[in-house]
Structure formats: structure tokens, C-alpha cells
Amino acid sequence: MDDLEILKASIQQVLAQDCDARSLHRYVDEQGSDLAGNLRLQAGELGWLGIGPTDDAGGLGLGLPGAAMLARELGKRLAPGPFVPVLVCLQVIERFAPREISERLLGGLMSGERSAAIPASFDAGESGGLLLGDIEQGGSVVLLPGEKDLVLATARGAGEPVQQREAWDRTRALWDTPADPEVLCVLPDGAAHYIEMCASLLIAADTLGAMEGLFDLTVDFLKQREQFGRAIGSFQALKHRMADLAVQIELADCLLEQALEAAHTDNEGGLFWSGMCKAEVSDAAAFLAGECLQLHGAIGFTWEHNCHLYLKRIRLNQALVRSNDALRQAGFGALEAASSDGRSLMEIGQ
Amino acid sequence: MIIDLAHDPAAFRAALRQWLGKVLAPGWREDMESKGGGEDDYIAFQRWWFGECRKQGLILPDLPAELGGAGLSLALQMMVVEEFARAGVPPLKGGMYTVAHTHVPATMLHAASEEQRAAYLPGLIEGDVWCQGFSEPGAGSDLAALRTRAVREGDHFVINGQKLWSSFAAQAKYCLLLARTDPDAPKHKGISYMIMDMASEGVEVRPIKQATGHYEFCELFLTDVRVPAANLIGAENAGWATAQATLAAERGVLAFERVERARRELELYLARAREAGAPWLRREADRAEYAALVARLQAIRRMVRRLLADEGEGASRLPAFIKLLSTQFGQVYSDFRIRVAGLSGQIDRPSLPLSGSEPLHDYLNSFGDTISAGSNEIMRNLIAERMLGLPR
Numbered sequence: 009m010d011d012l013e014i015l016k017a018s019i020q021q022v023l024a025q026d027c028d029a030r031s032l033h034r035y036v037d038e039q040g041s042d043l044a045g046n047l048r049l050q051a052g053e054l055g056w057l058g059i060g061p062t063d064d065a066g067g068l069g070l071g072l073p074g075a076a077m078l079a080r081e082l083g084k085r086l087a088p089g090p091f092v093p094v095l096v097c098l099q100v101i102e103r104f105a106p107r108e109i110s111e112r113l114l115g116g117l118m119s120g121e122r123s124a125a126i127p128a129s130f131d132a133g134e135s136g137g138l139l140l141g142d143i144e145q146g147g148s149v150v151l152l153p154g155e156k157d158l159v160l161a162t163a164r165g166a167g168e169p170v171q172q173r174e175a176w177d178r179t180r181a182l183w184d185t186p187a188d189p190e191v192l193c194v195l196p197d198g199a200a201h202y203i204e205m206c207a208s209l210l211i212a213a214d215t216l217g218a219m220e221g222l223f224d225l226t227v228d229f230l231k232q233r234e235q236f237g238r239a240i241g242s243f244q245a246l247k248h249r250m251a252d253l254a255v256q257i258e259l260a261d262c263l264l265e266q267a268l269e270a271a272h273t274d275n276e277g278g279l280f281w282s283g284m285c286k287a288e289v290s291d292a293a294a295f296l297a298g299e300c301l302q303l304h305g306a307i308g309f310t311w312e313h314n315c316h317l318y319l320k321r322i323r324l325n326q327a328l329v330r331s332n333d334a335l336r337q338a339g340f341g342a343l344e345a346a347s348s349d350g351r352s353l354m355e356i357g358q
Numbered sequence: 359m360i361i362d363l364a365h366d367p368a369a370f371r372a373a374l375r376q377w378l379g380k381v382l383a384p385g386w387r388e389d390m391e392s393k394g395g396g397e398d399d400y401i402a403f404q405r406w407w408f409g410e411c412r413k414q415g416l417i418l419p420d421l422p423a424e425l426g427g428a429g430l431s432l433a434l435q436m437m438v439v440e441e442f443a444r445a446g447v448p449p450l451k452g453g454m455y456t457v458a459h460t461h462v463p464a465t466m467l468h469a470a471s472e473e474q475r476a477a478y479l480p481g482l483i484e485g486d487v488w489c490q491g492f493s494e495p496g497a498g499s500d501l502a503a504l505r506t507r508a509v510r511e512g513d514h515f516v517i518n519g520q521k522l523w524s525s526f527a528a529q530a531k532y533c534l535l536l537a538r539t540d541p542d543a544p545k546h547k548g549i550s551y552m553i554m555d556m557a558s559e560g561v562e563v564r565p566i567k568q569a570t571g572h573y574e575f576c577e578l579f580l581t582d583v584r585v586p587a588a589n590l591i592g593a594e595n596a597g598w599a600t601a602q603a604t605l606a607a608e609r610g611v612l613a614f615e616r617v618e619r620a621r622r623e624l625e626l627y628l629a630r631a632r633e634a635g636a637p638w639l640r641r642e643a644d645r646a647e648y649a650a651l652v653a654r655l656q657a658i659r660r661m662v663r664r665l666l667a668d669e670g671e672g673a674s675r676l677p678a679f680i681k682l683l684s685t686q687f688g689q690v691y692s693d694f695r696i697r698v699a700g701l702s703g704q705i706d707r708p709s710l711p712l713s714g715s716e717p718l719h720d721y722l723n724s725f726g727d728t729i730s731a732g733s734n735e736i737m738r739n740l741i742a743e744r745m746l747g748l749p750r
């Protein structure tokens with residue numbers, strides 16, 4: 009087993025214990041649980057949040073593939089909290105921020121003490137300035153659209169508290185843009201593409217995890233629930249739907265692998281493949297979520313069940329970064345440009 | 359011969375590419391189509407193409423050296439497929455040579471005797487065409503329900519029955535035949551596997567016209583056909599396991615070939631559309647659909663590579679996924695092209711029974727892939743029961 013696999017096994021073990029259905033529902037129902045805060049601190053303590061940054065920065069040096077693995081496991085367990093924004097900010101700060109700023113911010117982000125927020129959408133006019141993540145007065149790192157480029161800022165302590173918008177998905181939070189942020193630096197050219205690429209990749213990974221979590225739940229249910237004197241999983245109409253979903257999950261996994269490899273090797277392909285990956289995976293996931301709810305019958309329609317939590321998480325993911333149509337339009341533009349230059353975006357390295 | 363360069367992959371690729379660049383004139387497909395592309399022309403063309411590949415030592419490159427092949431590594435086999443796809447020439451093991459070059463070696467390696475290998479493998483390199491006589495009117499997905507009888511009489515079997523959908527049987531010299539030798543045993547246990555000479559007395563072949571207008575698969579009527587007992591592959595009544603080995607040969611490199619060809623066709627489709635200024639390039643829905651097709655195909659290509667790299671767990675899980683996905687892809691991609699083509703795609707033109715021609719032809723042909731080699735519904739049963747563990 010390589011490092012990534014060992015770490016994955018331990019993440020799975022911890023989450024199975026600490027992010028079980030009961031804790032999750034207590035959190036979602038706001039019964040005085042701070043599951044999100046606790047998980048974030050624990051993720052910091054166990055070194056998970058430092059999975060991406062290099063040794064020099066105090067991380068594990070597993071880069072985006074590491075961050076994607078973590079996001080996938082968190083999605084599988086519906087872990088609440090600003091994990092994707094924190095992971096994106098870590099990548100971005102390490103790569104683009106001046107040294108004194110990264111020294112100031114990386115430690116707190118990796119330890120789980122600082123939260124983070126990033127634009128919920130990069131589509132012009134679409135986001136209405138909404139941010140995804142957690143904004144705590146004072147310490148949070150926020151990526152904000154500036155005049156031309158993105159800026160890195162922290163939310164200020166004084167003044168009006170930033171407004172949170174309750175989302176259907178209660179495992180993540182959306183926020184208005186802080187009125188009076190402390191701007192730390194303007195990020196250089198090229199950072200915007202990189203941020204979007206990271207966000208697409210990690211949202212796709214979270215979505216794939218959610219697909220797996222919900223699918224496994226549904227397979228178990230189909231084996232247990234009996235009607236007409238037999239397990240409903242023996243009905244062929246349901247088997248075929250499940251087989252198709254299993255195929256979609258494998259396909260999503262391959263597409264994520266493609267996007268991670270492209271992110272690693274080149275810039276143009278990185279943006280193209282991360283965008284296509286987010287679009288295809290989140291649309292497939294939205295379909296899967298509907299299928300799985302239907303196959304549960306009425307129990308899947310209840311608040312107590314996890315089906316709706318998965319469905320809402322997946323639907324929020326589908327809307328994040330950019331609309332899937334915008335991603336495909338941009339994707340086609342890249343294909344057209346490559347084609348007219350006699351290049352291909354479909355090469356696979358050996 | 360190009361095959362002599364196999365020890366040096368870079369030189370091998372360069373030589374392949376150079377040869378492929380000149381062996382078939384770029385407009386060969388259009389030429390054949392404009393000539394009418396009749397059945398006989400197409401058969402003659404396949405024989406000619408086989409001969410050209412043979413001159414380069416490329417026939418059965420994967421067969422181990424001790425059996426007369428070149429023992430090409432998997433990586434080099436993949437290279438050959440890639441280069442053929444890139445050049446847009448017909449596949450190395452396609453059309454009427456599919457069974458001879460894919461199913462026969464797999465079957466022989468699995469169960470045939472030394473004598474049988476020595477007797478039949480050299481003929482493959484000479485260009486013998488084989489067919490597969492598995493399906494029957496009453497035995498399709500439920501192959502083990504087959505009823506063609508083989509009765510032992512001394513050193514011969516006497517065969518009576520009917521086979522259906524046997525591709526290129528009209529051109530075939532031999533047939534991989536499944537017949538029932540023990541009608542009293544449970545259905546999987548009374549089947550034997552044998553080689554039938556198509557020139558034997560009592561073999562009648564009737565080609566069947568397919569939805570594309572071409573004649574590829576045939577009906578076989580077998581009346582008191584005498585097959586020597588020496589032609590039995592494996593033990594009597596143990597044919598079912600060998601039949602599984604034959605069917606398994608359709609995975610792996612064949613799937614690789616399908617998706618690599620699809621990739622070239624997909625990219626060429628865009629390049630041609632750009633050159634022609636095709637109106638769909640300005641339609642948002644079509645642009646989005648094309649981009650999604652690229653993403654889907656790329657994911658399938660990765661899945662095939664995973665299968666080829668994995669001898670372990672993936673080798674049992676992935677073939678059914680890949681069968682479903684790659685055959686479905688052929689269907690959704692040709693469906694896209696039919697819609698884009700509008701009325702012009704509805705005008706009947708002669709087309710070769712090779713993929714990459716008219717959209718409606720490719721679309722119809724794609725059902726051959728979704729129906730045969732274990733229909734996609736059978737694949738779904740398999741995934742649900744064997745992989746997900748859903749109860750029968």
C-alpha cells in the first residue's frame with residue numbers, strides 16, 4: 009500500500025466512528041452539536057488538512073491527488089464543514105501568495121483553526137457574490153473576486169457580521185461577501201484558472217464520494233427490504249438500475265483520474281478536464297441521487313434518513329463552481345481551439 | 359518486415375507509421391463506396407488487406423512464438439492498434455477474420471491438443487476464415503439451451519441441427535461448433551466443443567440480410583454431418599468451460615481497439631466539421647453534447663487501460679462495465695451524428711460495413727455490439743448479481 013492508501017484507510021476509520029448517521033443528524037437538526045468544528049480540528053490534528061502542501065510548508069506533500077482523496081472520503085460520509093474551501097485555499101496560498109502571507113496563514117488552515125471561503129460560482133452574475141465555506145469573524149481566509157483578479161483576504165473582526173445564507177444542504181454553508189475584508193494580496197495572473205481547476209476537482213471528488221456513500225446504502229437496503237416474500241433487490245427492474253449506477257460510479261472515478269493527471273501535467277488540459285469532470289460527475293450524481301431515493305420507497309422520503317442529505321449535498325455541488333452547461337460550452341471551446349491547432353486534449357500518458 | 363523491429367519499440371512504431379501512411383491511399387474508403395461497395399468487393403478487399411498485413415508479419419502478433427506467432431507484448435499490441443486507428447485503416451483482426459484471429463487462438467490455448475494446434479494454427483496465418491456456431495433459434499442469451507445433437511458413431515460424431523447468426527459462415531473454412539452430446543445431463547454438462555470443416559457434406563449455409571443491408575451473419579443447417587472424433591476440443595461433455603474461454607477472448611485488446619478507434623473518429627468528426635463550417639458548431643446544445651461525448655469516451659479509455667494493467671480484482675469487475683459502456687458509446691455517438699446530419703443523413707448511400715461511415719449505418723451496426731457477446735441486459739444481470747451481490 010502506498011502512503012495515500014494507508015492514510016485513506018485511517019480517514020475511513022475515523023469518519024466511520026465520528027461522523028456516523030446519529031452525529032450527523034444531531035448536527036443537521038442543530039441540537040447543540042458542533043460536529044463541523046470538531047471534525048475540522050480533528051482533521052487538523054490528524055494531519056489530514058495538510059495532505060496537499062509540501063514538506064517545507066509542513067504538509068504531507070501529496071498535492072491535489074491527496075486533497076481529492078480526502079474530499080472524496082468526506083463526501084462519502086457527508087462530513088459537514090468548509091473542507092473543500094480550506095483545501096483549495098491551501099493549494100492556492102502555497103502556490104501564489106507571498107512568503108510572509110503564506111507563513112501567516114498556512115499553519116492555521118492546516119491545523120483546522122482557521123476556516124476558509126471561496127466564491128461559490130465563477131460564472132459572471134451567477135453567484136451574486138455568494139461564498140462557500142465558513143466565515144468566522146477575524147480569522148477566516150477568503151478568496152474574493154477583486155477588480156480584475158482574485159484577491160486573498162481575511163474577514164475582519166469589527167463591523168457588521170457577515171450574513172450566512174441557509175442552504176438546503178445543511179452540511180455546508182453559503183455566505184454573503186464580507187462588507188469590509190482585510191485584503192492581503194492580489195493574486196497574480198493565472199491564479200484564477202488554477203483556483204477554478206482546484207475547486208472543480210475537489211467538488212467532483214466530494215460528489216463522487218457522495219455517490220459511493222449513497223449507492224452502498226442503497227445496495228444494503230435492497231438486500232434487506234422484503235416485499236412479495238422476497239428481497240426487493242431480486243427484482244430485475246431494480247437490479248438493472250443499480251447496475252447502471254455502478255457503471256456510472258466507475259466512469260466518474262476514471263474521469264477524476266483523468267482530471268487529476270491533466271492537472272498535474274499541463275495547464276490548458278488541467279482546466280478543461282477538471283471542468284468536464286465536475287460537469288459529468290455532478291450530473292451523473294444528481295441522477296443517481298434521484299434513483300436511490302426512489303428505490304428506498306417512503307423511508308427514503310423521511311427527514312431521519314440520509315438519502316435527502318446526500319441528494320442535497322449533490323445538488324449543491326452540481327450548482328457550484330460554474331453551471332455544468334457553462335463548463336461544457338467552455339470545454340467545447342477548448343476542444344475547438346485544440347483541433348484547429350492540430351493538438352489533442354485526449355492524449356493519455358503511459 | 360515490420361515485425362522484425364519488435365525488439366525496438368520506437369523503430370517499430372516509426373516503421374508502422376510509415377508503412378500505414380502509404381499502403382492505403384487516403385481516399386480508399388470513399389473510392390470503395392463510390393464503386394458501389396458490393397459484398398464481393400468488400401470480401402476481396404478484406405483478403406487484400408489481410409495479405410498486406412501479412413507481408414509485414416503482423417498477423418497474429420500476440421500468438422506465443424512457440425506456436426508460430428511473434429509473441430508481441432501487450433504494450434506493442436496496443437501500439438499496433440493505436441497506429442492502425444490513427445491511420446484510419448481497417449482493423450488488423452476485424453471483419454471476417456475476427457473469429458479466426460481472436461476466438462480460435464484463445465480457444466486453442468485453453469483446451470486444444472498439440473496435434474490440433476499444429477493442424478490449425480498455421481492455417482490462420484495463411485488466411486483461413488473461421489466462424490462461430492454457438493447460437494441457435496432456441497438458444498441466444500440462454501446459450502446452454504442449445505439443441506444441435508452430436509451422436510458418437512465409432513470415430514465420428516454425426517451432427518444434426520440448426521445454427522443461427524453465425525458471422526461470415528459463408529466465407530468460413532472451419533466452424534467452432536457447440537453441440538449436445540448428452541441430452542440427459544443437466545444442460546451445462548452435456549455440451550461438447552468441436553471443430554467442423556465447413557466443406558463437409560450436409561452443411562448448408564444461408565446468408566441472412568442484416569438491417570444495414572449487408573450479409574454477414576448466416577444460418578447453418580446441419581444434416582448428418584460427420585465430424586471426426588479427433589476434432590473434439592477438450593473432453594466430451596466438457597464444452598461449456600471452453601465456450602467461456604472463447605467468449606472471454608472478446609475482452610481486453612478488442613475493447614482497446616474499439617475505444618481507440620472511437621477516439622480517432624470523434625476527433626476527426628470535429629476536424630471535418632470545422633473545415634466544412636458545419637452549422638452544428640454554432641449550436642450550444644450540440645457543442646455541449648459533443649464535449650460530454652469526449653469526456654465519456656476518455657473515461658472509458660482509461661477504464662480499458664485499467665483492465666489491461668490489472669490481473670487482479672479489476673479483471674473480474676471491469677469487463678462487464680467496459681462491454682456496456684463501450685457499446686453504448688457507439689450507440690449514443692452515432693445517434694448524435696444522425697441528429698446533426700438531419701435529412702442528408704437519411705439518404706441511402708452505399709457504405710462499407712466498417713464503422714466510421716454513414717451515421718445511420720454506424721448506428722444500426724452498433725446494435726450488433728449491444729446484442730452480441732452477452733447482451734447488455736445480460737451484463738446488467740451479471741453486475742447486479744455477481745458484483746453487487748443482489749439476490750437472484
Ligand SMILES: Cc1cc2nc3c(=O)[nH]c(=O)nc-3n(C[C@H](O)[C@H](O)[C@H](O)COP(=O)(O)OP(=O)(O)OC[C@H]3O[C@@H](n4cnc5c(N)ncnc54)[C@H](O)[C@@H]3O)c2cc1C
Binds near residue numbers: 489493499734736
Ligand atoms: C451482429 C451479430 C453477430 C453475431 N454473430 C454470432 C456468431 O458469429 N456466432 C454465434 O454463435 N452467434 C452470433 N450472434 C448471436 C448472439 O450471440 C445472440 O444474438 C445473443 O446471444 C443474444 O441472443 P438472441 O439474439 O437470441 O436474443 P435473446 O436472448 O432472445 O434476447 C432478446 C432480448 O431479451 C433480453 N434478455 C434475454 N435474456 C434475458 C435475461 N435473463 N434478463 C434480461 N434480459 C434478457 C436480451 O438482452 C434481448 O434484449 C451474433 C449476433 C449479432 C447481433
